[in-house]
Amino acid sequence: MRCTILVVAIAIAVTSSGHAVADDPVVWSVAGQQVLRLRAPYKSLTPEQRVEQLDERLTEMLSVAARPIGPADICLKVTSKETVSITINGKVLVTVSAADAAANNCSPRRLAEIWLANVRKTVPLLNPRENRGGA
DSSP: OHHHHHHHHHHHHBOTTSOBOOSSOEEEEETTEEEEEEOSOBTTBOHHHHHHHHHHHHHHHHHHOSSOOOGGGEEEEEOSSSOEEEEETTEEEEEEOHHHHHHTTSOHHHHHHHHHHHHHHHGGGGSOOOOOSOO
């Protein structure tokens, strides 16, 4: 009986693509605003590790940017039918996989468009601003 319950629980936690889906999504926030929720692993990374990677990538992108990052610098790059990446100045920030899309009941392209809109709204808030008020 216990074995049957365990098998059913595992079956419920796995999507049709065979990737485990987290019960609770892991939220990535920027400038105090929720940008996206990760529910599925990608390659060997758990959702939690993906959020850490997002923080590292964004920090690096902001530190090497020659000018402030604007919405036009943040784009979609379709890498295959099942994956779409969001890039900043040509460098990959995050990849939306088929497992991410399945966990959100939509296509990878549609989920990427939602995430793209959120990234475009929040990342420019992190740009350094000129102090016009004086010391």
